[in-house]
Structure formats: structure tokens, C-alpha cells
Amino acid sequence: MFQLEKCNLCGECLVQCQWMDVDLEQAVTWKKLMNAGEYVPGLDLCITCYACNEICPNNAKPFDLIAELQEKYCRFFPEDAIAATEKQYTFTGDLHGLPDTKRVMTTCVFGKDEAALIQGGLYDLPRVGGKPYFCWVLFSHMGVESIQRKHARDLVDRLAKTGAEEVVCFHDDCYAMLARIAPGYGIDVPFRPVHLVEYLVEYVKKNMDRIRPVHMDIAYQRPCASRHTPEKEHFIDELFELVGVRRVERAYDREKALCCAAVKMLLGIGDPAEAQERNIMDAKESGAQAMVYLCPMCRNNLSAAAQKNELPFIFIGDLVRMALGEISPA
Ligand code: SF4
Ligand code: SF4
Numbered sequence: 350m351f352q353l354e355k356c357n358l359c360g361e362c363l364v365q366c367q368w369m370d371v372d373l374e375q376a377v378t379w380k381k382l383m384n385a386g387e388y389v390p391g392l393d394l395c396i397t398c399y400a401c402n403e404i405c406p407n408n409a410k411p412f413d414l415i416a417e418l419q420e421k422y423c424r425f426f427p428e429d430a431i432a433a434t435e436k437q438y439t440f441t442g443d444l445h446g447l448p449d450t451k452r453v454m455t456t457c458v459f460g461k462d463e464a465a466l467i468q469g470g471l472y473d474l475p476r477v478g479g480k481p482y483f484c485w486v487l488f489s490h491m492g493v494e495s496i497q498r499k500h501a502r503d504l505v506d507r508l509a510k511t512g513a514e515e516v517v518c519f520h521d522d523c524y525a526m527l528a529r530i531a532p533g534y535g536i537d538v539p540f541r542p543v544h545l546v547e548y549l550v551e552y553v554k555k556n557m558d559r560i561r562p563v564h565m566d567i568a569y570q571r572p573c574a575s576r577h578t579p580e581k582e583h584f585i586d587e588l589f590e591l592v593g594v595r596r597v598e599r600a601y602d603r604e605k606a607l608c609c610a611a612v613k614m615l616l617g618i619g620d621p622a623e624a625q626e627r628n629i630m631d632a633k634e635s636g637a638q639a640m641v642y643l644c645p646m647c648r649n650n651l652s653a654a655a656q657k658n659e660l661p662f663i664f665i666g667d668l669v670r671m672a673l674g675e676i677s678p679a
């Protein structure tokens with residue numbers, strides 16, 4: 350939730366935005382209007398990358414205000430298209446076959462479509478997934494944050510019904526929802542959300558005798574949802590060190606990460622191809638032999654540019670499976 354009392358109108362959230370060209374004077378003017386609940390053209394330029402929530406030096410959560418104002422003033426989609434998408438993800442039945450376990454993994458809606466990424470002993474823990482466990486973060490990318498808010502409690506309640514004390518989140522968005530967004534809505538989350546990479550670090554440490562360093566220079570593609578929970582970022586570096594890969598220094602990483610840009614296409618606010626090409630070329634020119642991704646959506650949306658420039662993609666879990674000797678780096 351945006352915290353007006355923390356905003357000192359420094360303008361940094363808009364000046365540093367990678368998706369609009371705004372000088373300090375314009376940024377401060379727009380920010381004053383936004384803080385008063387008014388429309389500014391920047392609302393139509395925002396691609397919902399969440400970066401400004403991380404950029405704000407006062408932790409005022411400026412994106413949360415942008416999301417509220419986008420819903421009020423910008424109509425990226427017709428009402429019936431939003432209603433149809435909401436219906437597509439809404440679960441109304443009873444839950445069956447709940448695991449009785451202290452720790453469960455939620456695969457969100459990726460369990461089937463991304464089954465190839467969830468293979469091997471690494472994922473040998475009880476799982477839930479599919480529509481009942483959809484995290485709804487998609488809707489803040491569609492300019493209708495209220496739908497994300499509306500369904501957040503149901504998601505938390507369904508996961509709580511597993512009785513698990515810890516819920517490992519396969520998808521970064523689910524972790525953002527459970528660790529930051531739902532508590533921000535005042536929802537009590539009665540279990541500990543565990544980020545996938547925290548889980549991977551723990552697994553590798555328990556299996557160090559099986560680990561063979563991968564010896565590769567990689568670029569990391571940091572997804573948009575990671576902006577919500579930067580406190581877990583140290584696990585990424587820890588994991589890379591444990592499996593013996595070097596994260597190359599590049600322009601678009603860490604706080605300066607460039608999101609996959611697919612939302613431009615989704616919202617009809619321009620072609621993402623130029624930004625995607627720039628991102629891949631930044632990785633290549635920084636000496637990366639491959640790009641490691643956390644979010645399958647990043648891979649889907651950057652793969653055309655990556656293929657064109659012959660940069661392989663590796664899922665972060667598969668990096669661990671390479672180090673375990675389960676799959677070949679080749
Ligand atoms: S929201 Fe944060 S970054 Fe933006 S103007 Fe206010 S204090 Fe500055
Ligand atoms: S969410 Fe991203 S695109 Fe939107 S204003 Fe913030 S930094 Fe810019």
C-alpha cells in the first residue's frame with residue numbers, strides 16, 4: 350500500500366523508471382498530482398515492472414499508488430475481457446487430496462505447462478498447484494489490481510488448509526504475493542513462504558558431496574516480481590557460488606534489472622522487441638555463456654531475442670540439477 354506520509358516528492362521513482370523518459374521537474378509535478386489522486390500521462394506509460402517500489406529511498410511503495418490510479422483512469426482492457434480472464438482463473442469447487450505435511454510446494458499454474466522444469470529428486474516434496482493456487486499477480490499487470498486483492502485471501506486460506514508450516518513457492522510471483530502483497534492487504538499468512546531459491550540453497554547444502562561445479566559465466570535475468578521482495582536476493586548469489594557459476598556484472602542486473610517487457614505487448618503500449626534485444630545483448634557483451642532465469646515468463650518472452658543471438662537459457666533449478674549431474678550442461 351502506498352504510504353503518502355513517507356513520500357518527500359524526491360521524484361526518483363519516475364526519474365529512474367526505465368520505461369518513460371521523465372526529467373526531475375516533470376517527475377515532481379506528476380508525483381504531486383498522483384499523490385493527490387489525479388491522472389498524469391505517466392500512468393499510461395507504466396508497464397507495471399514494480400521497480401519503483403524498490404527504487405524509492407523512503408519505501409513509500411509508489412507502484413502501489415500507480416496501480417490504484419491505473420485502475421481508476423486507464424482502461425487497458427475492456428470490462429468483458431477482464432471478467433473473462435478472472436473467470437478463467439477462478440476456482441469454485443472443493444479441494445481434494447490435500448497433502449498432510451509440514452512443508453508443501455505450490456507450483457501455481459505452472460505444474461502442467463512447465464512440468465519439464467519440475468523434475469528429479471530436487472522436487473521430491475508434496476505439491477499443490479493449478480487453478481485453486483493461482484496467485485493472481487497477473488492482474489496488477491493488467492491494470493486491475495483490485496482483482497489481485499479480491500482473491501488474495503482465498504489463495505492464502507487454501508494453502509493454509511494443507512496444514513503446512515512452510516510453503517515453497519515455485520514461482521517468484523507466488524512468493525511476492527505471500528511474503529509481501531497479502532500481508533500488505535492486512536491478510537494474516539499462517540505459514541512461512543519459502544522462496545524457490547532459498548529452498549535450492551538448502552537442498553544444495555545438504556547434498557554438497559554430490560555437487561560438481563558447473564564452471565560457467567552466466568547472466569541472471571531478475572524478474573519483475575523480485576522487486577517486491579529484495580530481501581531474499583542474497584540467496585541467488587549464494588546459490589551461484591555453491592554450484593560454481595559466475596554471475597557476470599552487467600548493466601541490467603540487480604536494482605537495474607530490465608524486466609522481460611512482455612507487459613508492453615499485453616497493455617498495447619508498444620513493441621517490447623527493442624528492450625528485449627538490448628537485454629540479451631547486454632548479457633552477451635558482458636561475457637555470459639548463458640542466461641539463468643527464475644520466472645518461466647521471462648524465458649518465454651526473451652527467447653526469440655536469445656535464440657537470435659545464440660544465448661542459451663537455463664532455469665535456475667536446472668542449474669542445480671546440472672551441478673548434481675542429473676542433466677548435462679551441454
Ligand atoms: S514515492 Fe518515493 S521515490 Fe517517489 S517521489 Fe515519493 S519518496 Fe521519492
Ligand atoms: S512500475 Fe516500472 S514502469 Fe511503472 S513507473 Fe514504476 S518503474 Fe516505471
